[in-house]
Amino acid sequence: MNYLSAENLSKSFGDKWLFRNVTFGMSRGDKVxxxxxxxxxxxxxxxxxxxxxxxxxxxxxxxxxxxVGFLEQQPQLDDNLTVMEVVLTGENPALLAIAQYEKALLSDNHDALDRAMQQMDTLQAWDYETQLKQILGQLGIHDVTQRVSTLSGGQRKRVAMAQVLIEAPDLLIMDEPTNHLDLETIEWLENFLSTNNATLLLVSHDRYFLDRVCNQIVELDQQTLFSYKGNYAYYLEKKAERQAILAAEVDKAKNLFRRELDWMRRQPKARGTKAQYRVDAFDDVKDKAHTKLGNDQLELNIRTQRLGSKIIEMENVSKSFGDNLLLDHFTYTFRRNDRIGIIGKNGMGKTTLLNMITGELRPDSGIISTGGTVKIGYYTQSDLVIPDNQRVIDVVQEVAEVMKLGTGETVTASQFLQHFLFDRNKQYDYVHKLSGGEKRRLQLLLVLVQNPNFLILDEPTNDLDITTLNVLEEFLLNFPGCILLVSHDRYFMDRLVEHTFIFEGNGKISDFPGNYTDYRERKASQPADRKAAEKTKAAQTVPVPESKPAAPVGESKRKLSFKEQREYETLEKEIEELEQRKSGLLGQLNTGSTSHEELTSWAREIEQIDQQISRKSDRWLELADYI
Structure with a gap:
């Protein structure tokens, strides 16, 4: 059953065409x-x-x-309404019945309440109300009486999402649905959409999300749509094949173009004296030969100052706002090449920790000491604050007119902007003409151009396209300083992070030795481990003799043997080597410039490496308990 069709769509802004003559269609059950x-x-x-x-x-x-339901990237909600009033705004009869019921509950009119309850019974809306409360709870919306005017941008996005999900439209259209959601909420939304029967059309840069939710990928490139029936991994494979074919066609057209151009120049100028079919064909060959292949690379290679022995030391740091305790005597000493991810629900203090490290916020107690060689680069969630009438190149030149790369080469602001995919025309555009992702890319450039050696990235993946994300990952993998990262992009976290700060609530922060997926797997296995431990304990019925009291815990802890100590150290090196090999293979996969057989081989090797890393990491964690 066809739900949506678009024929020969074209759209331009000024003299720039976004897309031309694109045709697109969706059927019931498609997730595109x-x-x-x-x-x-x-x-x-x-x-x-x-x-x-x-x-x-x-x-x-x-x-x-x-x-049809539509979730905008930046939803526009009525500030005068409460959260519940916004959520219950819709044409669904069950929603209208729930709205009347909620209103009647707040009044003393028993007749109105009876009528509302009868209407709920008639429409079987009680189950609908239960589902409504579940969705609100999963999205972290608990105070439904709160006015929209008091909500942050992220909270507004959640309320708008609740509204569109609760209405349960036949066709659901979503623009960047995972932005501003914490990792647990993203996983819930991922499961909700993948198991839901709704037809789905979305824009997202979350690669895990795309892989697990969608069954069709449509790429908008060179003003044209390219459709791939399959998930994101399938799209990567087929896109590589398409690019290889296109490159061969362009190369062939360039050779033909040179011959035809020579023919056009040597023949008489009068069009009537030439073969008209060949003149017409020349224009087609010319267009093909000048096709852009989209192989521009975002190259990030910044010279940084070497870090000294002292970086940043946090000792017994505490912070609270009113009764909300965010950090409770947190202690950590940063080391060279730290790659730390931060995990926790929204509102638990992740950004507060970052602001205290940068000095923008003072702790209530404790000490934060920063080394003299540390130069912090802080990429924040807040929007770029730049006058709309300022040109892109002027913004960069205010920071630095020339920059030194890691190779020692000096580049101008204009050349550096080109590395960030701002062509010469875009460099002289006004800032207000940039898309959300382009503004984010400019904001990232302004952080990196200051040559930091301690990078703090607060949700850097929001609004960045996948091409930019892939190259940003490669840069960060080779970044010679420290990285402290908050991100809802699980793929991004898994590639970059070596250990994580887990915000557990009530001021508690634990340090976990692994990336996000490692943490989730460990957390999922904990109930089974606990049950097995309790079963073992119950089976131990032999009493301890009174004459031999139990040794103190500190004395009974087993020490590693020399052989186990060597194994522990070897495992660390082996895991690191496997991670490096995996990163290299992922980089090769992301380039997409190879044969289908090699892509399949690399993907199979990555799967085998993941299994080895998982097995060795489990053994490493087992031995680490005795260190």
């Missing part, structure tokens, strides 16, 4: 993701398909008997 570089028009295309923006050319048709 639109991917592409920042500024290519993904959000604009969603708005046109949802009927919120007109196209310059073409036609969009949506089946008349279906409902």
């Amino acid at each position: 993701a639109i991917v592409g570089a920042n500024g290519t028009g993904k959000s604009t295309l969603l708005s046109i398909l949802a009927g919120l923006m007109p196209s310059d050319e073409g036609l969009v048709s949506i089946r008349k008997d279906i409902t």
Whole structure:
């Protein structure tokens, strides 16, 4: 059953075409993701398909008997309404019945309450209300009487998401649904959408999310749509094949173009004296030969100052706001090349910790001491604060007109911007013309151009396209300083992080030796481990003789043998080597410039490496308990 169709859509802003003559369709049950570089028009295309923006050319048709829900990237909500009033805004009869019931509960009108309850019975809306409360709870929305005007941007996104999910439309359109969600909420949303029967169209840069939710990937590239029937991993494979074929076609066209150009120049100028079919064909060959292959690489290679022996030391640091305790006597000494991820629900103090390290916020107690060689680069969640009438190149030149790369080479601000995929035309655009992702890329450039050796990244993946993310990952893998990272992008965290700070609530922060996936696997195995331990304890019925009291805990802890100590140290090196090999293979996969057989071979090797890392990490953790 066809739900949505678009024929020959075109859209431009000024003299720039975002896309031209694109045709697209969706059937019931499709779960489609639109991917592409920042500024290519993904959000604009969603708005046109949802009927919120007109196209310059073409036609969009949506089946008349279906409902459509749209989650904007930055939802516009009525500030005068409460959270519950926003959530219950919709055309669904069950929602209207719940709204009347909630209103009647707050009044003293027993007749109105009886009528509302009868209407709930008639529409079987009680189960609907239960589902509503579950969705609100999973999204972390607990105070439904709160006014929208008091909510942060992330909370507004959650309320808007609750509204669209509760309405349960036949066709659900979502623009960057995972932005501003914590990791647990993303995993819940991932499971909800993948098991839901709704037809789904979304834009997202979360690679795990795309792989597990979507069954079709549509790429917006070079003003054209390319469709791939399969998940994100399948898309990567087939895109590599398409690019290889296109590169061969362009190379062939360039050779033909040179011959035809020579023919055009040597023949008489009068068009009537030439073979008209060959003149017409020349224009087609010229267009093909000048096709951009999109192989521009975002190259990040910044010279940094070497860190001294003292970096940042935190000793018994505590911080609270009112009764909300965020950090309770937290102690940690940063070491060279630390790669630390931060995990925790929203509101637990992750950004507070970052702000205290940078000195923007003072702790209530404890000491934070920073070494003299430390130069912090802080990439924040807040939007870029730059006058709209300022040009992109002027923004960068205010920080530095020339920059030194790690190779010692000196580049101008304009050349550096080109490395960040800002071509010469874009460099002289006003800031207000940039897309959300382009502004984020500019913000990242402004942090890196200051040559930091201690990077603090607070949600750096928001609004960045996948191409930028892949190259940013490669840069950070080779970054010679420390990295402290908060991100909801699990793929990004898994590639970069070596250990994690877990914000558990009530001021407690634990240090876990592994990345996000390691932590989730360990957490999932804990109930089984606890049950096995209790079973073993119950089976131990032999009493301890009174004449031999139990030794203190500190004395009874077993020490590693010499052989086990050597094994422990060897495992660390082996795991590190496996991680490096895995990173190299992932980098090769992300380039996509090879044959299908090699891609399959690399993917199989990565799977085998993951199994080895998991097995060796379990043994390492077992031995680490006795260190």
